[in-house]
Amino acid sequence: MPPAPLPLSGKSGRTADSPITYFINKALENPGLISFAAGLVDEGSLPAAEVGAAAAELLGDPQAARAALQYGSTQGLPSLREKVLHHVCAADGVRPAGLNLSADDVVLTTGSQQLLYLLGETLFDPGDIVVTEAPSYFVYHSLLQSKGAQVLSVPMDDGGMDLDALEELLAHLDRSGESGRVKLIYTVDYFQNPTGLTLAADRRPRLVELARKYSRKHRILILEDSAYRELRYDGPDLPSVKKFDGGNEYVVYASTFSKPLAPGLKTGYALLPKDLVAPVLHLKSNHDFGSTNLAQHLIDRLVASGAFARHVEDLRAVYRHKRDVMLRSLEDEFGDCPGVRWTVPAGGLYVWLTFPDEVDTGPGGQLVPAALDAGVLYVPGEFGHVPDEAGRVPKTEARLSFGVADPARIAEGVRRFRTAYGRVREGTAKELVGV
């Protein structure tokens, strides 16, 4: 007799395997594939020597080594909290006090993903509303689904989230008496995953104004996920949304050392509104009572010695080149394809393609198998969207990451993608004329 079913929680029942697992497995099964799907970072530029030197120095000093090998605090290493606070404030050209911030408002987490998770645990009950960009970071959508939160999305244009549309949505919810369910607005405002788009400078203060304006029964918070801020290849560093939250009341600024340093260190950080720090720490205490202390000590040294800042400069050159190769290859291969468009990201790791209406880029469409057959992998754009009321998601988009493949493979991968697209178009053309 089979055993009785597992006594899974409601939350577990709402949590499915990420659709991306299929794509990661495909890449692992077939090393010949060129994967534009994985969100991993460039392998060759990972700072092995710098981390090695910092580790040797740390572990060579018995007292420092013991401090790093002991449990740390739930909130994280004080000296690193000071450093990240200064890092963010220096980028914004402000003093921490000017934003009502101190190192007591900083929490170090196991990657920024843990912060996203903890904030979800802290804020959401089933039925609460979270507003996101369309498309958005699909792992965050999974997290919201598992919390039972309702996701409402706002379209994007070249300047990131469309704030007129956001205001319309918030006003509508206000009129229908539902604004009390809105807890959070989520934005990946620098070189977004998945589109590569950035929230325009003039929208940043307005976003905070909108959150403030529609905060009736409770505050509507903004989660500013700045995971890619340091990976900037063109143009000036835009001020954070946090910079316009002078009282430190509305904006959670979340970021990470994963992208600009090393994901293996899995260390993220957040600058939190003062009264949100304790609730987040209570949950973190239940969760792990502190992220890996050793990684925090290593990063603390790398920031103090200037190795982190130098590494970010080097990385920018590496990724700028890769991005340029991808954009040039797209121009060469798809430049003459009517209806095919793509974003030109000024940073980050992603380019977002839009195909003509009749091309289905989804897992059930023709482009995925054609691309696999040609030896290239992409992420179907529909994973970044939540279905609308009629259950529809846009099915004509694709995310390409230029993070992992080397420049020659990027060019080759785009050629393969063009081959796959050509085959699908031929098939579609035949269908249209009934062949």
Ligand SMILES: Cc1ncc(COP(=O)(O)O)c(C=O)c1O
């Ligand atoms: C937009 C965004 N936020 C957060 C994360 C989480 O990264 P980590 O937990 O490694 O800091 C990622 C990872 O890809 C991401 O793309």
